[in-house]
Amino acid sequence: MLEQGALIDRDAVWQIKREALELVHEVPLGPGRRAAYDAFREEQGQALEDHATWCALAEAHGADWHRWPDGLRDPRSDRTARARRELAHRVDFHSWLVWLTDTQLTAAQRAAREAGMPVGIVHDLAVGVHPGGADAWAQREYFAAGMSVGAPPDAFNARGQDWGLPPWRPDRLAASGYAPFRALLRGLFRYAGALRVDHVMGLFRLWWVPEGHPPTEGTYVRYDAEAMLAVLVLEASRAGAMVIGEDLGTVEPGVREALRARGVYGTSVLWFERDWEGDRRPLPPRGWRADCLATATTHDLPPTAARLSGEHVDLRDSLGLLTRPPREERAEAAADTAEWRELFLRLGLMEPGASEEAEIRAVHRYLLRTPARMIGVWLPDGVGDRRPQNLPGTWSQYPNWRLPIADARGRPMTLEALTASPRLRALLSTLRQ
Structure with missing residues (x-):
């Protein structure tokens, strides 16, 4: 327990947050938020796709891409493209997380400016x-x-x-x-x-x-x-x-x-x-x-x-x-x-x-x-x-x-x-x- 002097266990914290976020992710977005999310994905393009794909692959194969199976170490390979399609739901989940982060950082900067x-x-x-x-x-x-x-x-x-x-x-x-x-x-x-x-x-x-x-x-x-x-x-x-x-x-x-x-x-x-x-x-x-x-x-x-x-x-x-x-x-x-x-x-x-x-x-x-x-x-x-x-x-x-x-x-x-x-x-x- 942190209040008793324990160290921060970031992996444990992420596991708890991820489980909660996965539940929220299953709730369909309203029309306005869906349009904003789709626009964000289009704006960010390949960079966001690559990040979310790595996150999905890391869940399946570990956090160091050097140890992944042959083919997956190359983000442009045919095997990576197939894996991206197979893991489309997880790729969407991690893209959604980036979008949430983007909206929160934008709101935080706006609030800071409005506060003087x-x-x-x-x-x-x-x-x-x-x-x-x-x-x-x-x-x-x-x-x-x-x-x-x-x-x-x-x-x-x-x-x-x-x-x-x-x-x-x-x-x-x-x-x-x-x-x-x-x-x-x-x-x-x-x-x-x-x-x-x-x-x-x-x-x-x-x-x-x-x-x-x-x-x-x-x-x-x-x-x-x-x-x-x-x-x-x-x-x-x-x-x-x-x-x-x-x-x-x-x-x-x-x-x-x-x-x-x-x-x-x-x-x-x-x-x-x-x-x-x-x-x-x-x-x-x-x-x-x-x-x-x-x-x-x-x-x-x-x-x-x-x-x-x-x-x-x-x-x-x-x-x-x-x-x-x-x-x-x-x-x-x-x-x-x-x-x-x-x-x-x-x-x-x-x-x-x-x-x-x-x-x-x-x-x-x-x-x-x-x-x-x-x-x-x-x-x-x-x-x-x-x-x-x-x-x-x-x-x-x-x-x-x-x-x-x-x-x-x-x-x-x-x-x-x-x-x-x-x-x-x-x-x-x-x-x-």
């Missing part, structure tokens, strides 16, 4: 797709077989990273006029007031890791950044949306300048904003760039409470992710936060001996003093959750994306508890002021 949110929903463009999923099956000619996207060793992860995602083939993208990239963006901008592009440096180059090799043996492969950015900016302009690039980690010279010249915002995380070319101390607020989303943390980093307490080092140590003695890591983390606390005190953002909750509010007061055009709030910071939602460098070692959000005592919170949380309300009040 000038941007509304910010959607996310992941750096890649699942190698066994529908995208890799239906568009396999555009993905590099036997390769995975990752990151070279850096200050955050000395071992490098392998994300297990197949990279785009730049030659095939160019030959297609970037058609699959355009279609992907149009699908996202359909509901978005803004789009966050994960690892935006991937529009310039990606770290390719050969299958069976560690990330340290990868290499950079370049893309036509001029073309990729042109497509991105064009689709954003057509949608009247803004773009936020996650430009964190190893960023080659010229990338941030190229993004800024095209109106693409960057991402600035407080703990990384130091005078790296000078005294290496925390940047004063006026030293920050304006064209960015400023945050205290991200989904790949510790919540602020864990950063301030040093618990993030203990977690990484327990999972064997440290490359230096734990004592050195803890000392460095403590020195880092001490410098930030000193700056917050000097700026009058908090009082000496402030509580953890007051310190987190001070962090966000600091962000408000920067010229950043957008401020991001990580929901766990609002309720005091100390656990990272995702811990890079782990797979089965840590329950990534399975943790229900919890309060400072580790108690899972319902939506009602979140909206009524005095701690969260106090933080948001600080931001409004």
Whole structure:
């Protein structure tokens, strides 16, 4: 039970939802909804047909298309066409689910705008797709077989990273006029007031890791950044949306300048904003760039409470992710936060001996003093959750994306508890002021 601290079992949740949805699917649509559904299927065309076909085949043969019977691995084969006809009811069911999702996302963005949110929903463009999923099956000619996207060793992860995602083939993208990239963006901008592009440096180059090799043996492969950015900016302009690039980690010279010249915002995380070319101390607020989303943390980093307490080092140590003695890591983390606390005190953002909750509010007061055009709030910071939602460098070692959000005592919170949380309300009040 989630209220007792259990992890989210997404397969079990999907099974329950699927059974309910299957019952609803058997109810005939009224004339108006039937016309809307038929129009949606016609509009989405082959892409929707491919997705729904993969879903139906995955139910019959497993979720990794590489292990399907011969013939079904090719979305254009005669055997796949026969299977699509035989599974027509399941193909329709999964097409219907996509239509429901489309109507709900459209309604959510409309409700956000009507409630006074000038941007509304910010959607996310992941750096890649699942190698066994529908995208890799239906568009396999555009993905590099036997390769995975990752990151070279850096200050955050000395071992490098392998994300297990197949990279785009730049030659095939160019030959297609970037058609699959355009279609992907149009699908996202359909509901978005803004789009966050994960690892935006991937529009310039990606770290390719050969299958069976560690990330340290990868290499950079370049893309036509001029073309990729042109497509991105064009689709954003057509949608009247803004773009936020996650430009964190190893960023080659010229990338941030190229993004800024095209109106693409960057991402600035407080703990990384130091005078790296000078005294290496925390940047004063006026030293920050304006064209960015400023945050205290991200989904790949510790919540602020864990950063301030040093618990993030203990977690990484327990999972064997440290490359230096734990004592050195803890000392460095403590020195880092001490410098930030000193700056917050000097700026009058908090009082000496402030509580953890007051310190987190001070962090966000600091962000408000920067010229950043957008401020991001990580929901766990609002309720005091100390656990990272995702811990890079782990797979089965840590329950990534399975943790229900919890309060400072580790108690899972319902939506009602979140909206009524005095701690969260106090933080948001600080931001409004």
